[in-house]
Structure formats: structure tokens, C-alpha cells
Amino acid sequence: MRILKLSILLAVWLGAVGPVSGQMSPIPGFPPGAFQSRAALDAGSAGGCSQATTFLARTSGLSGTETTAYTNLICGLVTDGIITGTLSGAAACGTKLDALWIFATNTTTTANLNLCGTSATVTINGAPTFSTDLGYTTDAAGNNTLNSNFTASTAGGNMALNSAHVSAWNITGGAGSSDRLIGNNVATSNRVTLRPLDGTSNTGFTINNNTQDAVAGSVRNGHFLSNRSGASALQIYLNGASLGTGSSASVALTDQALQFGGDSTGGNGCACQIASASAGASLSSTDAANLYSRLRTYMTAVGVP
Structure with missing residues (x-):
């Protein structure tokens, strides 16, 4: 009653x-x-999305701020159509990304993870310095670099001969030389490199070719994204905005693992502090802007200047 x-x-x-x-x-x-x-x-x-839940289950020890930042990043990229997969199994990120590494995080264990599944986990060459929520600092001598363990020619992923992109976020400013923020074996005819300020106030870049395109540049720090959208069509973006274009013809899909802070020969090192990196298929100008925007929100949340 x-x-x-x-x-x-x-x-x-x-x-x-x-x-x-x-x-x-x-x-x-x-x-x-x-x-x-x-x-x-x-x-x-x-809140959040299933993709964020899937990735966060692979991590441990994240702070509340870091967890929220990851959730907003991943779910934002899902909303933007840059992540179209489930973040588990084959083609985990879908049709645009093969790999997305966030180095500005809590530990090296988390930093080395590829958000796009369990392949392409970063391994360390030498002893680059890790700073919590900032990333890895590599050296000018090329002795302390990051090996992505992502080789496009054997990965069977989205990066293709005439549809490819690579990106990296460099926190460090200052003058540049022949430093490679992104690199692989420079002796082959199918290299991938990105050189913010290559010694002549230019930003140099190659994707699946061996002839460097260069565009006028004035800074060395920020989010650089190099893109190949066709057999003789390349684009370079800085912080989501176009920095210029290139026209070098593609030769072959790169057969060396991408390196960050140098190249696979152990030279051409970059005294860089690297907060993130990515690789995959060609991205549109809208995708490039959206990727930067989502990463900028993440970086601001964890304290990257």
C-alpha cells in the first residue's frame, strides 16, 4: 500500500x-x-564515441585532462570523416589514415601507440628525450630518432603511389638546415621527406619520388602536412593552411619505414620536439584544415604551446 x-x-x-x-x-x-x-x-x-572508447582501452595512467583531450580528438576526427573506421582490426582508421601517433601524452608507452590499430608501433633509435604532454626531442646528429615501423610498400594500407600524405607537429622553432622532420632512406628514388626550412628559407618535401619540391617558408615549428594527390601533384600545408604546391612526378611507393627526427640512414637529424605525426592517403584541403584544428585543440588541452 x-x-x-x-x-x-x-x-x-x-x-x-x-x-x-x-x-x-x-x-x-x-x-x-x-x-x-x-x-x-x-x-x-x-559522452564520446565508440572509437575513443576502443583506443582508450589500450592506454593506462591517463589523467582526466588527457582522457578528455583524446576523446575530443578522436570523436572530432570521426565527425570530420577523417576517421571512418572502428579503430580495431584491419584498416582500423578507415580509408584516409594508416597511422596517427600522438607523442604529446603521459608516457612513452602511450606515445608509441598508433591510434589506427596495433600495427606501426613506434620504436626508438638511440635515446630521444621524452617530455610528458610535449613529445620526443630528437637531435641534429640523427642519432636519436623515432622509427614509425610503417613502410607504405608493404603495409597494404591507404597510402598509395599517387595518393599519400605524411604530417608531423614540431614544437621547436629556430633556424633550420637540412634537418628532416620526416625522412627515410635518401639513397633510393622513392623517398618521403619533409624539411621545414631546408637551409635556403624553403620548406622541402618529397613523397614517393626523389626530386625535392620546395616552397618559401619562414618558420620551422607548427603542424606540417605534405600531400600527394596525383602523379605530378603535391601540396604542403602549415597549420592547416596551404603553404604551396609541387609537381615532381611519382616514381614508386616508398619502401623504407618512415622516421621522425631524421632518416633511416642515421643522418640528417632534426633538433626537433615532435608532438604528433600521421600517414595515410591523400587528404583534401578541408581534411588538412580539420586535422590541424582537432590536433590544435588536443595540444592546447595538454599544454603544448
Whole structure:
């Protein structure tokens, strides 16, 4: 009897305050609008997306700020259509990204993870310095670099001869020389390199060819993205905005693993502090801007200047 009276009183009160907005189907035994379904409540409290949940399950020890930053980054890239996969299994990121590494995070274990699945985990050459929530610092001699373990010619991923991109975020400013923020074996005819300020106030870049294109540049720090959209069509972006174009013809899909902070010969090192990197298929100008914007939001959240 007491339960019945309480139910009646609750029904009267709910009728007075009106229905709850955004509700799901009513729970049996209570008037329509009394509660949202449990699933809706859980979704509302958790937020995010399934892709973020999948990646975060691979990590440990993240702070609340880092967890939120990852969630916003991943779910934002899903919204933008840059991540189109589930972040698990083959082609984990979908059709545009093969790899996305966030070095500005809590530990080297997390930093070395490829968000796009369990392949292409970064390994260390030498002893680059790691700074929490900033990333790895490599050296000018090329002794301390990052090996992506991503080789486009054997990965079977989205990066193709005439559809490819690489990117990296360099925190460090200052004058440049022949430093390679991104590099591989310079002796082959199918290299991938990106050189912010190559010694002549230019930004130099190659993708699947051996003839460097160069565009006028004035800075060495920021998010650089080099893109090949066709057999003789290349683009370079800095912080999501076009820096220029190139026209060198493609030769062959690169057969060396991408390196960050140098190249696979152990030379051409970059005294860089690297916060993130990516590789995959050609990105549109909108994709390039969106990728930068989402990364900038992440970097701001964790404290990257």
C-alpha cells in the first residue's frame, strides 16, 4: 500500500513539472516522461564515441585532462570523416589514415601507440628525450630518432603511389638546415621527406619520388602536412593552411619505414620536439584544415604551446 501511495505521489509531481526533454521510451510502472531509458542515461553521462572508447582501452595512467583531450580528438576526427573506421582490426582508421601517433601524452608507452590499430608501433633509435604532454626531442646528429615501423610498400594500407600524405607537429622553432622532420632512406628514388626550412628559407618535401619540391617558408615549428594527390601533384600545408604546391612526378611507393627526427640512414637529424605525426592517403584541403584544428585543440588541452 505504501509503495502504491508513493507511486501516485510521484506521478502527480511529475505531471506538475512536465516531461523530461530528450527522453527515451517510458519505464513500465511510471508515467510517460518520468525517466529516460538506462541506455540514454549512460550515453549522456559517458559522452564520446565508440572509437575513443576502443583506443582508450589500450592506454593506462591517463589523467582526466588527457582522457578528455583524446576523446575530443578522436570523436572530432570521426565527425570530420577523417576517421571512418572502428579503430580495431584491419584498416582500423578507415580509408584516409594508416597511422596517427600522438607523442604529446603521459608516457612513452602511450606515445608509441598508433591510434589506427596495433600495427606501426613506434620504436626508438638511440635515446630521444621524452617530455610528458610535449613529445620526443630528437637531435641534429640523427642519432636519436623515432622509427614509425610503417613502410607504405608493404603495409597494404591507404597510402598509395599517387595518393599519400605524411604530417608531423614540431614544437621547436629556430633556424633550420637540412634537418628532416620526416625522412627515410635518401639513397633510393622513392623517398618521403619533409624539411621545414631546408637551409635556403624553403620548406622541402618529397613523397614517393626523389626530386625535392620546395616552397618559401619562414618558420620551422607548427603542424606540417605534405600531400600527394596525383602523379605530378603535391601540396604542403602549415597549420592547416596551404603553404604551396609541387609537381615532381611519382616514381614508386616508398619502401623504407618512415622516421621522425631524421632518416633511416642515421643522418640528417632534426633538433626537433615532435608532438604528433600521421600517414595515410591523400587528404583534401578541408581534411588538412580539420586535422590541424582537432590536433590544435588536443595540444592546447595538454599544454603544448
